[in-house]
Amino acid sequence: MMFGEYVGNEYVLRIDWWGLFYSILKVDFSGSWSLLTSSLHAAGFHPGLILGTVEILPYIFIYYFLYKLFSLYQQRKIFTARNFKCLSSIAVVFIAWIVLSLFYPMLVAFILRVAGLGNEVPYILILGDQELKYALLGMIFYCIAWVMRHATELEEEAELTI
Amino acid sequence: MAIIIELDVMLAKRKMKSTELAELIGITPQNLSVLRSGRAKAIRFSTLNAICQHLKCEPGDILLYKDQA
Numbered sequence: 435m436m437f438g439e440y441v442g443n444e445y446v447l448r449i450d451w452w453g454l455f456y457s458i459l460k461v462d463f464s465g466s467w468s469l470l471t472s473s474l475h476a477a478g479f480h481p482g483l484i485l486g487t488v489e490i491l492p493y494i495f496i497y498y499f500l501y502k503l504f505s506l507y508q509q510r511k512i513f514t515a516r517n518f519k520c521l522s523s524i525a526v527v528f529i530a531w532i533v534l535s536l537f538y539p540m541l542v543a544f545i546l547r548v549a550g551l552g553n554e555v556p557y558i559l560i561l562g563d564q565e566l567k568y569a570l571l572g573m574i575f576y577c578i579a580w581v582m583r584h585a586t587e588l589e590e591e592a593e594l595t596i
Numbered sequence: 597m598a599i600i601i602e603l604d605v606m607l608a609k610r611k612m613k614s615t616e617l618a619e620l621i622g623i624t625p626q627n628l629s630v631l632r633s634g635r636a637k638a639i640r641f642s643t644l645n646a647i648c649q650h651l652k653c654e655p656g657d658i659l660l661y662k663d664q665a
Contacts, residue, residue: 594637596627 440475445482461486464564470539470555477552488538492531499523513582513589521579528572532565600660603632606651621646 447459463471463485471481503520511517539558546552607614618628621643630636631643644655651658 591637594630594635596623596631596636596639596643 440471440482445486461489463489464562467535467539469558469560470542473555473558474542474552477546477555479546479552479555484542485538488534492527492534495527496524499527513586515586518579518582518586521575521582525572525575525579528568528575531568532572535565535568536561598661598664600662601631601634601636601658602660603628603647603658606653606658610651612651617647617650620650 445461447461449457449459451457461482462468463481467485467489471485474481474484499520503517506512506514506517506520536559543552543555543557546555603614607617614628614632615625618625621628623643631639639659644659647653647658648655
């Protein structure tokens with residue numbers, strides 16, 4: 435199956451390697467997403483497809499900015515404007531993730547109700563520990579970006595001191 | 597900036613090339629060029645001392661203040 439088997443709020447994808455061994459990939463939804471997963475599954479929808487594809491978006495952006503950041507480090511560019519832009523972009527992704535985490539379940543329920551496909555799917559809005567973790571990570575990355583910006587200014591000043 | 601670097605004038609008066617001065621004071625010609633063009637944000641006392649020593653001048657001969665208000 436494309437997104438694996440639904441086993442108690444988790445999607446488990448088992449890949450068999452010619453009977454020699456197998457790999458297991460698990461995706462679990464937490465907070466309001468967990469409640470929506472059960473509701474969508476009960477209503478006959480595929481939560482892995484509806485929620486999983488959206489949940490992967492912040493990860494893609496974060497990995498992309500980390501890749502850009504580490505590429506700059508590889509080129510020995512440590513204190514540049516591009517470095518702190520990468521870090522502040524990661525902070526923005528975390529903040530956007532809070533919005534996504536809070537309102538996407540409501541959006542899904544709204545669309546399904548308007549389309550008349552799932553009137554039993556409830557509107558769920560929960561501000562839980564997951565969102566607080568995103569807020570904390572966003573603030574940490576924002577602080578690192580701020581420190582890096584000042585470090586870049588100091589580096590420029592040092593370079594232009596003759 | 598209100599502080600003007602008149603190093604080129606002193607170099608011309610002393611008939612000295614900038615590369616020669618850079619070598620004498622122990623900085624790269626690129627850094628001396630940054631100083632001459634006015635892009636420098638600060639100048640070390642040791643650099644100023646070396647410039648004055650080799651150009652036989654006062655700091656006021658190469659650093660001028662012009663009110664831009």
